[in-house]
Amino acid sequence: MGRRGEHSKSEIECMALEAAEAIIESEGYDALSARKVASAIGYTVGSLYFVFRNLDELVQRINGRTLDQLYANLIEALSDCRLPQQCIYALGSAYLEFAARHPHRWRMIYEQQPRDDNLSVDIYREKMERLYELIEIQLKALAVGPEEEVLVSARALWSGIQGIASMNLGRIPNHEEAQWAHKLSRHLISHYLVGMGTSEFKSVASQPVGQVIDYPK
Amino acid sequence: MGRRGEHSKSEIECMALEAAEAIIESEGYDALSARKVASAIGYTVGSLYFVFRNLDELVQRINGRTLDQLYANLIEALSDCRLPQQCIYALGSAYLEFAARHPHRWRMIYEQQPRDDNLSVDIYREKMERLYELIEIQLKALAVGPEEEVLVSARALWSGIQGIASMNLGRIPNHEEAQWAHKLSRHLISHYLVGMGTSEFKSVASQPVGQVIDYPK
DNA sequence: CAATTTAAATGAACATCATTTAACAAAACA
């Protein structure tokens, strides 16, 4: 049969990714299968393997897109705040909101990591690093302690927020659990900031107002 | 064929669990299969279904045992410390050590949660709660802030440590990464404790004990 | 001790899965 030229290779690629994301979003990762994706876009299994080396490649592409969306949401969240402290709270909230809105795809980021493909691994690391940078920038703006301490702080805080999301969104979250996660997040951040000696109150006193931070990208 | 009485039902159960754990420990969860477990204990596939309703039940039994082992390790760690602050550090370290020593089984706890079985879900929750309690006890000993605050603190801290483990032990960890995780953990805990006004150093010095910050929103 | 019941264990069958392969059709190019 082999009708041809209906869609370009990259069109099929895009259709497949969107179809797969739809399946994952509604039924979860376990419900994903090559056959299901193929039939959803009106093709057969083999065609998928013409576009993707294997299912893992498709999964990694989806993870890449999810990480990009997450990053975009975090950047977006930064537009509503000025003080570094506020920005850190905003980043935490935006992260939790994203995780609650897309629980399955969010879980995939951590659970379905690239098998051994070096290219995918590198892209992964880079996209993850970008997330850390967002908090690093805010911590640098607070300018407390030595430079290297900032790297540690950023990772500690970010890991903490990730852990909160992981605990509360183990399964599909209800609204109450989502609020609970936000509460934990604010709690953790505030205590951490006070521990750094940069709590909101302190900073208003000492931090120069109007200091503008430029975000990457 | 069908010779009988070689092993009791509970013996087979135990053998299967141990064989499955060995497979997971060395090859990871994805390498687990009913046939592999069966042949490892000298039986055939069908026999497994005589003991377990399905593979998920076997997985949940393993998770239960892992949670018990983790709990035992944490209790063990508490015997080396006296001050609540020290105990919290010790709990964090012990958790990270366990996660690094059994990365596959540790991941399973979070990734392979019970499908829908109500019994399994309840047991799960209970075993998880037990872990929280260990930190709650220490925080109560510090006796800072209202009672309800302790619940939040325990979960925030514990989630933070879990997040650190999750970030650093995404795959099989090398020794350097494990040390990095411990550093992050100590960092997070110490800042958090200072933020509570209960750190060893600072509480003596300046911070008024019990000062509570209100968070934005 | 022989007959019968019952529990234990098997291995084949089923449906589904990811992945590979060979065949084939249509477009592109000569």
Place this chain on the structure above:
DNA sequence: TGTTTTGTTAAATGATGTTCATTTAAATTG
């Protein structure tokens, strides 16, 4: 026109979880 390249399919392969009719041996009964 014929040849090559490219897109597409159907079928084949081998592994998976799960079910089930059947067989085997121990336990129980008469």
